[in-house]
Amino acid sequence: MSKGLRIAFFGSSLVSAYWNGAATYYRGIIRALYDRGHRVTFYEPDAYERQQHRDMPDPDWARSVVYSAQGTEELDRCLKEAADSDVVVKASGVGVFDALLEERVLELQRPATQVVFWDVDAPATLERVEKDRNDPFRALIPRYDHILTYGGGEPVVSAYKALGAKECVPIYNALDPSTHHPVAADPRFAGDLAFLGNRLPDREARVEAFFLKAAELLPQSRFLLGGSGWGDRALPENVKYLGHVYTQDHNALNCSARAVLNINRDSMARFGFSPATRVFEAAGAGACIITDAFKGVELFLEPGQEILVAHSGEEVAEHVRKLNETESRRIGQAAMKRVLSEHTYAHRASKVEEVLGFQKSGTRERVA
Template sequence: MTSYTYVFLGLSITSSWGNGHATTYRGLLRELTARGHRVVFLERDLPFYAQNRDMPDPAFARTYLYDSVGELRERFALTVREADLVVVGSYVPDGVDVGAWVQKTARGCTAFYDIDTPVTLRNLQRGKVDYLSRELIPLYDLYLSFTGGPTLGFLERDYGARCARPLYCSVDPDLYRPDPDIEPRWDLGYLGTYSDDRQPSLETLLFKPAEAWKKGRYIVAGPQYPASTMWPRNVERVEHLAPGDHRAFYAAQRFSLNITRRDMIAAGYSPSVRLFEAAACGTPILSDRWQGIETFFVPGWEIALAQTPVDILRYLREVKEPARRAMAERARKRVLREHTAAHRAEALERYTTEVLAFRGARTRKHSVRRAGSLA
């Protein structure tokens, strides 16, 4: 197996507070290192994350903080120049400037890792993205996307992406696994940061069932919910849940609720990391519907789909315990077969080999043409 040097410039790996990027990077980079690759992570030192760092010094990657694009250029030009693949992530501050500098500096291949693909594309159409531009997309050798399906072809056809490939979120099965010592405390739980476009679904699929079935026990964990939010009395609240507490949180639920952002529903093929985490912990999932969900879990067999409060209450009150556990176990096995961080590291390794070979072939072809013109 060929060993590569990877340099990632991402939103954050040191803090999981209020973002899903850190968990994704941690799992992916840990597995890349385990497979023998050299990994560096460069993170902008932002005050918000500085105050909430739950992994300030990851053991599996050389991690450095920088204060500005200027400092990035001064300190890490050699690091970027010598990498086999340089990956710039979505929501990196001044990402357009960072991406342009990477294109000028890197001698190896470059990639853009879009952890927010549907949001990125919507905002590109509105001209409101500060971490990516239409002009930059064709310059990256590889466009890695949290969204698969038709979006990949759209990126290549309409935006000129050279090579668009899926690199979905994933789960670390060593951290997310069943805990037989924990008995369920809640009938339904939800884990997610507040967002305007998810809130109506949360109210439909959790608030209304809670109001209709007052004996039920519910919980919502996640930051940034407005103070004006009207919480039903039987819904517990947790402001922030660190990744180290996720396993116990899932284990204490009879069912876990998955809610998808509007842009992700419109694009389809955009699984949330919470799907894989809950399944890996052996907690059955109730999810909203979106195109492509069947490519990740079999509806009615590995996952249950719900559109109304009636759907939710039917599962909470009518599904027998053996059936509940069986669905959870089937989902867990599916995740372990296809959706761990190790699977994503293997995929990135394949993509790296692919784009490096393509670049080599392109360079050789250019050299032959140039030699012929000089003959």
């Protein structure tokens, strides 16, 4: 049996999706790496009440270590332990000690240990360092063995290489069919259009334009809004606010509404090639997806056949108005077939192995 990699992963949270949009992505990638023989220890801070809103126990496919966000003593111990790993990953947006971690993980770099920066919000990171030439992370970019990104395509790759990155490879969102799949419809989530997303400054205007505008144009239709932070927002009467929707309810939501809406954040929409985790979750459940237009959508799902694309709230409303149950089911089934054949986390984990130089024999060639 081949020997897998020992991977130390510093990220926001593996066990809680609360104010943590990267949770599904982390879980999918890490579980797929485990299935391929690798062992991951995930280090996360006790911050933002995530541990109080956990939506899963410690998994059997990863070791979860929670460290205090009050002082660095526990984090220091985690870094010392991580020094014995084959690969050390610092993800963007940990939310606590980010600048410190970006520098400290590089101290663990040696011939037997690759150090990776895994950017789960590359457009935001790149815009930040381009605006501030004195941003400490800017000078660290060339020192990492690899930059992996949640998405962004060639625009993100070119931007990182221009900043001196040795290598930049997008590892796109995908589907974990063991967690996101068709289930029976749930009356709690019955409606014509559902949108799930936390209220964030660079998303709110697009939610207003694509979701709330469509709701205003279709007063007789039922709209569902899920996610944290929307409780004090004035909403049209035909919009039901669900609050935070736990991961275990995502399948039911995706299988109960006639259509599910994807809305990219401003930075993701500008760079393109960054389909959200929600797209693959919904496709895996056989949902009919409507998305705001973004460059590169056709690389993942075929517009008009596997996904519906809208350039405005008016176009979202028109899709909802025309969509019947038969067409919704047809599009959803086509999307599910496509993602199962091309866009699972098993596909992404294979790409990660390729980047890290891991060979099935268990040997590893260091990729400079």
